[in-house]
Amino acid sequence: MDQQVKKRQRSCIGCGATLEKGRLLRVVRDGEGRVAFDGSGRVPGRGAYLCSGACLTQARKSRKLERALRCKVTEEDYDRIQRDIEQAESAGKNEE
Numbered sequence: 001m002d003q004q005v006k007k008r009q010r011s012c013i014g015c016g017a018t019l020e021k022g023r024l025l026r027v028v029r030d031g032e033g034r035v036a037f038d039g040s041g042r043v044p045g046r047g048a049y050l051c052s053g054a055c056l057t058q059a060r061k062s063r064k065l066e067r068a069l070r071c072k073v074t075e076e077d078y079d080r081i082q083r084d085i086e087q088a089e090s091a092g093k094n095e096e
């Protein structure tokens with residue numbers, strides 16, 4: 001699927017910045033069409049990447065997440081993903 005990307009770099013769908021996969025936040029659409037933040041980065045399904053919660057806000061405004069995941073993303077989904085990303089970001093800061 002992504003075998004042509006050898007260094008595992010991904011682009012943020014909000015700002016377009018390219019970063020290593022491990023440094024981006026992943027949002028995934030699973031086999032049942034549910035959209036969620038994937039903190040582990042290992043949930044199978046179609047993924048979209050963001051570098052921060054601010055970029056999710058950008059992607060929400062321009063509906064880029066829907067385009068990246070090729071499915072409908074509801075307001076509830078966006079709210080939930082936003083909350084989860086905020087939590088993940090504050091947890092990450094505590095580790096430093």
Ligand SMILES: [Zn+2]
Nearest residue numbers: 012015051055
């Ligand atoms: Zn970004």
